[in-house]
Amino acid sequence: MNSLTFNHLSTFSIAGAEVPVKKVEAILSARLQLEALENALKEADNGHEGTSLSGLREPDLSHVNYLDKVRGSIQAIWQPLMEGITEISPSHFLERLNLAWCASEKKLGDEIQTTAKEIFNKRAGMKAEIIEREAFSLATERGIPAAIRWLDARKSECGETRKILEEELQRYKTRKKKQEKEIESLKEEWTKILGTDLIGTGPKGVARNFLFLAAFVLLIGVCLWFLSIPFNSLIGVAGAVIVILLGLKIAKPLFSQLRYSRGKKITATKLSCAYKSTSLFGLDEMVKRLELEYFGETLRSHIIELKEAFERKLSQLKVKKEDLLAYSQGIKDSLFTAPPTIRILLKQETIEEWYKQGKTRLSIINWIREMVSPKSNPGWEEIEREAHEVFGFLKSLKAEEVLYECYPDKETRMAFLQTLREAAIGRSIGEAFLSLDFSETEGKSPEVWLIIEIADPEHSNLVKEIEGAWGCNAIIGFSKVQSSDPSVISMTGLVYGFNIKAIKEWEDVEVSFEQIRERDGIAIYPVLFPENT
């Protein structure tokens, strides 16, 4: 083989110092996301009870207004009857009561009940929204576990309220039964009253008798005057007593009549009141049942649904946290990993400064709100993008600046750069990633170039220092170029112009070649030429 220097035979080497900006950005952005996740997942202390169910405002009072309207309309059915009791014929009184009862029952028919139920359901839905907002606010400020605990307490509160309402409903039932019994007894009494026969003189007879008594008193008076008997004599007094007794006897039917009408009126009033109360009990019982259903089932199921949504969200966020931790750890493990001739420029204090700097650019509260929302999934891609943007300032970081921070002393700095130089062009100049046997180069050094890549080479202080230290060298060509990545300073060594036989241990190559050629002949050659086969 040709033993002359061959300019088209080359080798190279590459060394450098770099700030692993992309990895640091990934780690810091993951850390920021983890901070938001920690806030969402934190187990806050149990001191804060949160607003009770009764403390939360009611969404509206339409159910109350509605029920008052229905109650008013039922009362309107009974009111005329109550006011005109005396005008109703006793024999028709019960019939009138039953008519009014049917009317009020009809009032409390399916339509009213359906409408009332819808209003209660709507109320439950709106209350659930209020509860959801309250829970969301709690989750944002104190973590999802706090919101779950609060919802648990509200669920229990629904249960307790339900028990109270059940007891009240039971009392209603008891009172209604009692009322019904009372109605029955009043009806009996009424019937009894109606059956009482007022035998004797009626009002006309009583008036007629009083006329006769008045005539008799006049006659007695004339007789006493005619006979000149004084009124205060024995005969006069006896006569007066007789008149009084006759008057009482005559008036007795009248008193009986009065006594009879008053009793009837009282019984009638009691009966109509009992009917009216029982009718209103029906309405109140319906309302109580709706309240029971509202607290015991509808609202409670809303709360349970919301709690389960938060629990699912909690699980999702825990999984996300684990994924982020694993991702972050994977990058951290390789943060200082680099090929042998590449040095990583990084200090832990600097990373912390960068984190603080990035954190000031974004409020993570919006992320927390998104993360804890029970009904929607967070836009993780958008959050990740924002997290990276926050640390986007790292993209313009110059390795030269960090190098000066890591090696503030010029001597140590140049010593460090010297190691990179040796890696690039060899401690013995010309040995890049290929060891050479200089005894085979006929005393001639290969051509060696050292190329520095750095951000802004024209104005770089580091380049000035390097040029000052190594620039004037007749053996090594030197050039500086703009780096495509400001976080990297690289030194590339280019060596060319040596003989293939200058490769170290070439003699072993020749020995092996001869050995195999002896065995295989021309078959050792990867390409054969017909003239040689």
Next chain:
Amino acid sequence: MLQNNIVPNIPNEQVNRQQKRFFLIPSLFVGVGGYAKAVFPRLDANFQNHYKFRPDLLPMAIFDFDEANSEVSLNGNGQKLSIKPYLVPLSKKILKDVSRKLKKNKKETIPFLKPYEGYVCLDKIKYVEAPGLNLLVQNANLAWRVSWQYVLPELTARVNTLYAVPNSKDNPALAEFVISNRSVIWVVAGGASTTGPSGLIPILSELKRIKPPETNLFGLVFTPSSYRDKSEAHKVMGRAIFRATMEQLFSIFDGKVIFDQPYGGDKHRISLSEEPFDQLFLVDGSLSGGRTNFKIEDLADLVARFLFRFSVGPLGENILGIIGNLNSGLRGGQE
């Protein structure tokens, strides 16, 4: 986002990088054999991290008779980058059938071998049931010739992407790139194995023939010293293969022999009357004269880093400027 090397696939986020212009020297990377499988995924990872994808003007291809995959982690985040999108596996099955017939002296029953008479030592063909070409040089010689019908279209398609450079301004996908008017083809191969050395000469020659005249053609070969983990027998054979390959390569370079050979039957010949490369880079994985020897993964990392830095910044143009003057005297008329 992993990138195949044929179809442009520009992620939406690129349109947000209005302020930044990326630099690029259009470069084709052709790998031959196992060492390229160590280098290329690392190179691909460097491009993906830098540009967020690998542009079409940086196509890759690895030719190997071993289908084994190779992958590296992208950024240490668990995402893997594989060579599968650009691996061109070549079959050596034909060697099994040819070997069987040759053993029975039935060469006349294999008419397709006729064009290769004189170019292949057929009596050295023997088949081994193991991945790769197993240091059987004439197996490799024949396998490349037979497989060339699959190799040439792949090479041609990728070389044609370098022709797109003049039209890059019309391509919206490349709007954010500053594209050099220089271009480079790198052929990366192990020098002391089988697939690498045996494929190096025909691939370099074919590429020299089909590439645009202004495109530089560089070989990057791993010397026998970089095969530190191999057995002694492998090292001996590897050194011999390397020596033989270099001898032939330089003979062609010096014009002592003309490379005019059948590859792909009697339908195609690689004919080259000029230098098969512009520059040949050798690496042996040592540092400072052997004071430090790299593990293959570290060496692959550093080689990938060099190729990456060459392609994405002014470093490559600077180096081309330095060695470009060396090409002025070439028979190929490189100026």
